[in-house]
Amino acid sequence: xxxxxxxxxxxxxxxxxxxxxxxxxxxxxxxxxxxxxxxxxxxxxxxxxxxxxxxxxxxxxxxxxxxxxxxxxxxxxxxxxxxxxxxxxxxxxxxxxxxxxxxxxxxxxxxxxxxxxxxxxxxxxxxxxxxxxxxxxxxxxxxxxxxxxxxxxxxx
Amino acid sequence: xxxxxxxxxxxxxxxxxxxxxxxxxxxxxxxxxxxxxxxxxxxxxxxxxxxxxxxxxxxxxxxxxxxxxxxxxxxxxxxxxxxxxxxxxxxxxxxxxxxxxxxxxxxxxxxxxxxxxxxxxxxxxxxxxxxxxxxxxxxxxxxxxxxxxxxxxxxxxxxxxxxxxxxxxxxxxxx
Numbered sequence: 001x002x003x004x005x006x007x008x009x010x011x012x013x014x015x016x017x018x019x020x021x022x023x024x025x026x027x028x029x030x031x032x033x034x035x036x037x038x039x040x041x042x043x044x045x046x047x048x049x050x051x052x053x054x055x056x057x058x059x060x061x062x063x064x065x066x067x068x069x070x071x072x073x074x075x076x077x078x079x080x081x082x083x084x085x086x087x088x089x090x091x092x093x094x095x096x097x098x099x100x101x102x103x104x105x106x107x108x109x110x111x112x113x114x115x116x117x118x119x120x121x122x123x124x125x126x127x128x129x130x131x132x133x134x135x136x137x138x139x140x141x142x143x144x145x146x147x148x149x150x151x152x153x154x155x156x
Numbered sequence: 157x158x159x160x161x162x163x164x165x166x167x168x169x170x171x172x173x174x175x176x177x178x179x180x181x182x183x184x185x186x187x188x189x190x191x192x193x194x195x196x197x198x199x200x201x202x203x204x205x206x207x208x209x210x211x212x213x214x215x216x217x218x219x220x221x222x223x224x225x226x227x228x229x230x231x232x233x234x235x236x237x238x239x240x241x242x243x244x245x246x247x248x249x250x251x252x253x254x255x256x257x258x259x260x261x262x263x264x265x266x267x268x269x270x271x272x273x274x275x276x277x278x279x280x281x282x283x284x285x286x287x288x289x290x291x292x293x294x295x296x297x298x299x300x301x302x303x304x305x306x307x308x309x310x311x312x313x314x315x316x317x318x319x320x321x322x323x324x325x326x327x328x329x330x331x
């Protein structure tokens with residue numbers, strides 16, 4: 001890593017208002033080696049587009065007055081449109097969730113595990129309360145019993 | 157008349173005073189926007205949007221502050237937002253074409269739209285670096301003033317500026 005990059009990294013690490021940071025920044029402005037690595041103000045000015053390069057730019061007033069008139073007349077702007085979309089989407093989402101709950105009146109747990117045929121709530125496992133589930137496969141030839149410790153906050 | 161006096165009159169309902177402010181800053185605004193966006197038409201759109209936003213938020217402007225710096229902060233925010241949108245679009249188009257990223261085109265040849273030699277050079281710097289180097293070299297802004305425009309800490313502004321100067325020097329050496 002060259003000298004100038006090292007100084008810049010130190011500046012980045014130090015708090016801006018510290019005396020050491022100020023000394024390093026001054027160093028960048030005075031050290032000939034660092035100056036050789038940084039474009040000076042003349043070079044920067046020649047490499048950027050200045051006000052004098054632009055000449056007479058467009059008068060923004062007519063378009064500005066038109067936009068202002070539109071917003072006064074209450075025509076929907078971009079912002080309003082996006083708000084309308086946000087409210088509409090939120091409403092649709094809420095209606096969908098409510099519909100799901102109405103369509104599936106059983107608890108979400110039983111909805112998610114639709115394969116459950118029977119649930120036993122009062123089983124103890126290693127002297128701890130546990131939950132038991134009996135699953136029957138679709139061909140009805142196999143039955144599985146699953147016992148597990150109740151999860152904190154789970155359906156009891 | 158000072159900028160803040162014009163703002164005060166505008167808040168009292170005098171639209172002509174806002175027009176005076178716009179006339180006062182339209183060239184400088186175009187220069188800043190062009191340096192960030194490196195595209196004349198995008199710069200015009202950004203200036204238009206920034207002048208409108210400034211007017212709509214004029215009641216929030218603190219009359220103890222410098223109007224120019226406040227407006228520049230707003231304009232640079234609009235420009236940087238436009239750069240982000242443009243990059244997202246480029247990335248999307250690049251993926252459609254089966255490339256991860258498209259190379260940045262500075263400005264499409266468009267008759268009647270002015271192009272500047274500096275645009276090619278500026279496009280090799282990052283947008284915040286372009287903002288910092290323009291404000292420093294053309295407007296004589298200090299690190300703290302650049303920080304106020306970019307909405308970052310003075311230290312970060314200095315880092316942007318040093319990086320821009322180092323990158324610019326490297327490009328100039330290459331050429």
